[in-house]
Every structure is written in C-alpha cells, then in structure tokens.
Amino acid sequence: MELSKRVLEMQESPVRKLVPIATRVKKQGKKVFHLNIGQPDIETPKVFMEAINNYDSKVINYSFSQGEPKLINSIRAYFKRDGIIFDEDEVLITNGGSEALTFTTIAICDPGDEILVPEPFYTNYNGFTGGVNVNIKPITTLAQDGFHLPSKSEIIKLITPKTKAILFSNPGNPTGTILRLDEMEMIAEIAKEFDLFIISDEVYRGFAFDGLKGISMGSIKGVEDRTIIIESVSKRYSACGARIGSIQSKNKKLIKNILKLCQARLCVATLEQVGAAELYKLDDEYTAMIKDEYQKRRDIVYSTLQKIPGIVCEKPSGAFYLVAKLPVEDAEEFVIWMLEEFDVDGETVMLSPAEGFYATEGLGKDEVRIAYVLNTDAMIRAMYILEKGLEKYNS
Ligand SMILES: Cc1ncc(COP(=O)(O)O)c(C=O)c1O
Structure with a gap:
C-alpha cells in the first residue's frame, strides 16, 4: 500500500x-x-472557565457550523473597538487559527496554485498549504533589515498566473516584526493590481511593544473584499488548548463558501466557544x-x-x-x-x-x-x- x-x-x-x-x-x-x-x-483569564462552569445544559449539543452566535458577536465587538465592522455573516468560528488557515487555503486555491509568503514564516503554513497541493512562494526577508519586506518590484517579480494570495503573520512568527503602515499599503496595492487575496494572520495582534500599535489589515481601505483576517484565542488569551480561532472577511461569497467546509466538519467544540466568548470581552x-x-x-x-x-x-x-x-x-x-x-x-x-x-x-x-x-x-x-x-x- x-x-x-x-x-x-x-x-x-x-x-x-x-x-x-x-x-x-x-x-x-x-x-x-x-x-x-x-x-x-x-x-488563562478566569472568565474562560467560569463561563464553562456556569454552562447550564444537560446535553452538550453540536454547536452551529458557523459558530456560537455569542462568540461571533464578541469577536465582532472586539474588532469594532478598532473601527472594523464585520456583519454576523462575515465571521466563521474554526478549530484554532490552524483550521482557519487550512479552510481559507482550500477555498481560494486549486492544486498547483501559489501563495506568496514572506520568509522566515510560521512553519505550519507548509502543512496548511502542502496538505492541499498548494505551493508557497517565499518573499525573502533578512535579519539585518529587521525582517521587513523588500521593495514592491522585488515582490512583483514572484507573481505568476498561479498566484492567488499573499499570506503573512503580523506581528510575525518567527521574527517578531510588525509591518509598518506603508508595508501594509504596499501589500494592498499589489493585491489590487494583481487581483490577489490578502490573508492577514493576526493571532499575535496586541503583542506590540515600544508604544507601537499592531494595525489590523481590516483597517486598510480599498481591499475589504479581498482581505481575510485569521484570529485565535491561543496566544492573546493564553488559551492554546481551547482550539478556538476564526475567519473574518467582508467578502460574503468567500465566507459562504468556506461555510461548506465548516458544515462538513459539523462544528467547533461547544463549551470552548462559550468560554472564548468571554475572553473577547476582556478590556484594554x-x-x-x-x-x-x-x-x-x-x-x-x-x-x-x-x-x-x-x-x-x-x-x-x-x-x-x-x-x-x-x-x-x-x-x-x-x-x-x-x-x-x-x-x-x-x-x-x-x-x-x-x-x-x-x-x-x-x-x-x-x-x-x-x-x-x-x-x-x-x-x-x-x-x-x-x-x-x-x-x-x-x-
Ligand atoms: C502565526 C501563527 N498563526 C497561526 C497559529 C495557529 O494557532 P492556533 O491554531 O493555536 O490558533 C500559530 C500558532 O503558533 C501561529 O504562530
């Protein structure tokens, strides 16, 4: 065999x-x-376990494939604090950021397609893409440049007819680099010019030092329909084992189609969603x-x-x-x-x-x-x- x-x-x-x-x-x-x-x-903030302990039901039912409405609304309120508005049907709850990235890749790429990723990158991106025959095309960044992006012309050289998206984590794993606003605007320009999706992995958003504020790609104008934000409670709320993540996008067609993948795996754990809904309410x-x-x-x-x-x-x-x-x-x-x-x-x-x-x-x-x-x-x-x-x- x-x-x-x-x-x-x-x-x-x-x-x-x-x-x-x-x-x-x-x-x-x-x-x-x-x-x-x-x-x-x-x-892990106590509110997580408190909410689970107070969950009052004799049966742990399947949750909705899209996710628990309470958690979806909590996440929407979290983004709203930064002026980023998502409708209820623009958020999907996933088994961690990992599933969010896998589902996103499946939904936007066919086998043989390519995704541009600044390297060094979170190694599991290889798993999320390689597992469905999608290839990563690296945009090399260097230690001596603080791992910031190269020029637009360097990035454009890597685009082929098979390129579907630019994927990056911001703040970055493994580099700790936070993209400057001009770098994010450059990504937006490239995405518009070459009709690409932007997958912004923001699982470390909030971990921004020296007075910097990690900006969400969701606040960059003109690319709302091509921006996909990946979220997770793992790092920000120190809840890696809860396995709660989410996908946010203003592109309703994309979300509607990723929902098919969510339906095929039925749902995300009900109780962990109940706990996570409280985490997103924690204040600044x-x-x-x-x-x-x-x-x-x-x-x-x-x-x-x-x-x-x-x-x-x-x-x-x-x-x-x-x-x-x-x-x-x-x-x-x-x-x-x-x-x-x-x-x-x-x-x-x-x-x-x-x-x-x-x-x-x-x-x-x-x-x-x-x-x-x-x-x-x-x-x-x-x-x-x-x-x-x-x-x-x-x-
Ligand atoms: C950049 C990045 N994205 C996504 C993930 C996946 O996180 P999880 O599946 O625990 O939400 C991780 C985990 O280390 C990560 O570092």
Whole structure:
C-alpha cells in the first residue's frame, strides 16, 4: 500500500522534531528551559472557565457550523473597538487559527496554485498549504533589515498566473516584526493590481511593544473584499488548548463558501466557544498587562543577545519570538549540543533551529528562533545558560 505523495512530501514540524531529544535528557535528570515553542505560561483569564462552569445544559449539543452566535458577536465587538465592522455573516468560528488557515487555503486555491509568503514564516503554513497541493512562494526577508519586506518590484517579480494570495503573520512568527503602515499599503496595492487575496494572520495582534500599535489589515481601505483576517484565542488569551480561532472577511461569497467546509466538519467544540466568548470581552487593561509582561521578557532576551559577539539580531517589536543569527555554522547541531552535551548546574535551554522557517533552501542554517514565553526570572536564567553555552561551543 502506498501513501499519498502529498503527505509523504510534507516536512516534519521543525519545532517539534527535536522534542524526543529533550524528553530523553529530561528523563536523565536535566532541566530544560523550553524557548522552542510558542506555549505561553501566562494564566488563562478566569472568565474562560467560569463561563464553562456556569454552562447550564444537560446535553452538550453540536454547536452551529458557523459558530456560537455569542462568540461571533464578541469577536465582532472586539474588532469594532478598532473601527472594523464585520456583519454576523462575515465571521466563521474554526478549530484554532490552524483550521482557519487550512479552510481559507482550500477555498481560494486549486492544486498547483501559489501563495506568496514572506520568509522566515510560521512553519505550519507548509502543512496548511502542502496538505492541499498548494505551493508557497517565499518573499525573502533578512535579519539585518529587521525582517521587513523588500521593495514592491522585488515582490512583483514572484507573481505568476498561479498566484492567488499573499499570506503573512503580523506581528510575525518567527521574527517578531510588525509591518509598518506603508508595508501594509504596499501589500494592498499589489493585491489590487494583481487581483490577489490578502490573508492577514493576526493571532499575535496586541503583542506590540515600544508604544507601537499592531494595525489590523481590516483597517486598510480599498481591499475589504479581498482581505481575510485569521484570529485565535491561543496566544492573546493564553488559551492554546481551547482550539478556538476564526475567519473574518467582508467578502460574503468567500465566507459562504468556506461555510461548506465548516458544515462538513459539523462544528467547533461547544463549551470552548462559550468560554472564548468571554475572553473577547476582556478590556484594554488585560491587553496592556500582557504586552508589558512580554516586553520585559523581550528586553531580557535582546539585551543578552546584544552582549554576545557575532550575533545578528534586530530588536523585534511584537509577538513573543525573535530570530537571531548565531556565531555557529549549523544552528541545529548547536541546539542538539545544548541539549545533549551542555548544562549549567544541571540546566540547559532548548531553541528552535530556524532553517525550517524558510522555504528557500540553505537559508536560516545559522539562525534560531527564541520564544520568550517564560517568566522573567526563568528568561534571565535561560539567557545566561545560552550565553555560557555559546561561549563553550565556540571555544
Ligand atoms: C502565526 C501563527 N498563526 C497561526 C497559529 C495557529 O494557532 P492556533 O491554531 O493555536 O490558533 C500559530 C500558532 O503558533 C501561529 O504562530
């Protein structure tokens, strides 16, 4: 029996691939600081569980395929705070941002079509697209430019008759880069000129530091019918396991057609939707608290990296990741060495080799992604261990 080429050609998640090594060394008694995965340690707001505990029904029924009206209205109110208006039939609830991205890809692309994505990018974009035979065409961005976009003419060169959309995460995973308004307007111009969809993955919106405000693509005028916003409670509300995401678009025809995919999978978990409806009601005070905490962590990581000779890294402005070029030839080898061969008093650090975040072969070989998802004391300790590890590795 043969498996499909489609699944055989999919890459293993580079974020999870080294986990068995970490599990083994932990069993041997080593403590590992996990800076390799975007699992925040912040407590999920209590309103989530309270709403679920108060759910009064003897049967957990299927929810609507489109999603629970309460949650849809909560999300609409959340966008309205920024002046972005979505009608009830312009929002679909999904199993995380992941399903939102998969359904969007299926709805706008046929097999063989292409989606432009600035690289390095969230590696699971490969899974959402490759799984349905859609190809990612990378727009290369560089560490020394703070991973901002190249010029319009560079991007246009990559467009072919098969190009259907531009997809990006803003704030960016893995780079932490926040797109400037002029970059967003350039994307809008390109999309209009070449009749493309814009898939704006905003699961990190709100994580914007140094006084910056992460702007939603939903506020860019003139592209409302081609803009698709991907949302999730995973990161902003520290509720990764709730698996609640959503798709927002003013393009009613698109939403109506994605609804067919929602109907085929019946619905999203009812209780988690009930909890998530309360999360979207949390006010700006909550967002400010989260942002301050992550900014402190970002500062610890960035100031340590600045002290280490040979590291190239621009200060990231958002999300909770950064990509740094290390003074090593092969970052994956270094990450494995840190796990297997190195410790400070029985403790070590796990990072993600960044190569898997690139589609262009050979790029990112000497880079790592650092997720600053641990509390400030743990981050200080983890960065000390990384500094000592690099010193020893290169000695
Ligand atoms: C940029 C980006 N988009 C989407 C997702 C998917 O999130 P979820 O499916 O947990 O909502 C993630 C998760 O790490 C992410 O980093």
